[in-house]
Amino acid sequence: MDRSFVKSLREVHAAKYAEEGNTERAREIATAENPYSPLFKPREVHPEEEPSLDELNMFLSDIGHDLTIVNKELALSGDKFKSLMEDTKLRLNKVQRDIAIEEERLRDLNMLCGDHSEFDTVETLTIDDFEGGASDIEGVFHAVVVEDAKTRLYVTDVKGNGYEGNQYVYKNKQWLSAIRDTTDRNHMTDGSLSTAFEYSRINADESEKAVFSLMNFDNIEAECAITLTASYPISMVQVLSDMEDIILKEVSVSDDGAVYRTVMQDEIAFNKREEIYRNQSQTFGSGIICFPASRYVKLLFRSDGYTDDKIAFSYYDAKM
């Protein structure tokens, strides 16, 4: 770590004492054996001693100097840790990418060379393998973009057969919602992947004795219709989710936000990459959903399976 600033700050501090005529203190600071030792030296004061204002000012000035150095050192260390973290994250991302590429290669060999026995090698092409004007969004190719403006999206409504958020999930003796709240609809449009919105439905067996109001006693999947309003007409959204088992059931659009017309009704597991071997007509895993240009879009999603979350509820025992 570059600590030259400690020396220069010390010199400035010594010069200040010299200017004030306190040459002894200035010399003491300038010729100290350890240039990194704190300037402030604690001194015991007798209760009956008359306080010296000059001495008190000197102590405060020394403490101020030492704190400035501590502050700078902490800032430097913080920066170093930050870059170390970022570097580690980049390396881990690369490892993750390499593993994903290898997994895909093996899957390709199994699926494609299994189906078409005359082939024994598969190679995936990326944007780097092409020249020309192609554009891509994380491996998805499309026509060259001549103008791109990000459009603000607003979630205007969420309706479904369950509830919003991750309430009732109990993990490590605490409520998950207290650590990671997923009720906020704005999490869907805040541009951050570290936040998320969840729509849940809890099903249980009828034999359960303790129940709460949001519990269901069937096997119906969670379904929710998310209504989005864009500041300008849009013809594509990219839905990002870390869940593979999420089904897009229906897409509807509207010109006025009142009357919607359905433009897609086929159920697709749009985030499930394995689907590429069964269905050619989607870019599975990309999250891209297309529709006629509109300002109002309604996306109907449903779950496909359930999580391994522990479900619980709390009540107050008010017996006296």
Next chain:
Amino acid sequence: MALNFKDIAYTDTETKKPEAKVVEIKSARRHVVRISDIEAHRKQFQSETKMKSRELIRVPVDSIALFCSEQIPTHFANQKYVTYIMTVNGVDYEIEPINSQRAGKKIIKHSELDSDQPYAVYIKESIKSAYLTIVIQSHGVTETPYLSNIKILYGRGEENGNV
């Protein structure tokens, strides 16, 4: 006159505070739709985009095909939005991805025999050079088809036990 009262009685009974009790539901299953982010862009696209691959062949092969996922929205007019041209040994062949439902040539294959198959193009020499060109037509100015998982399948024929 003012009356001033004072409490001189008290009780030993401790007031119990209500306690929160957590009850786990063993058979409960949470079905969930989780969305991290939804992004939208207002883009304008070039009417025609042509992209050409690098040389695909390192070692001569006997068959070659393309695998590709296409997302062409259903509201697009009924016309061809994506064209795939495989240039094999200097000759252009218009092909369709092997996973496509559309009719067309899907495999280019080296064979000494004269054969006519609706899904294959037979050539009389091994494949020593191949380039893939993809032409994408946009739909109006603001919409485009999307392609992903562009994969090339190679077969080495008899050497590998396959014909």
